[in-house]
Amino acid sequence: MATVTPAINTDIPGVPRVIWSGAATGDTLEPYIVTQQYGLAASVQSVGTLGGATITMQVSNDGTNWAAADDVQGTAISMGAVTDYFELSLSGAYLRPAIAGGTGDSIDVIVVLRGA
16 A cells, blocks of 8 residues: 655646546545645546546545535546546645545546636
8 A cells, every 4th residue: 555645747838737646445645735726626537447446536624624525516526437537616725536445446536727
């Protein structure tokens, strides 16, 4: 079981992408601290080998107490298929994925943040 720290990819000017790479069930996924106004609009996508895993997104304002992140329709985000994609808006200070179930999974979770 590994600790997966999000990496920031800025290869597209003005469009930061937060990527948790190679995450698996049982790993500790470190949160991303949402800075400036980024995150007012966001999208999340899962890619890779899921092996039956389910990926959810969580938000927090204190980095300790976590709640489910909802899509723009108000439904908790739950990804269980390769290349699942959701739109969301958030104003929380911290964001992280969580992975449950599955075996032999290797998942990249990619969040694109938009804002001023």
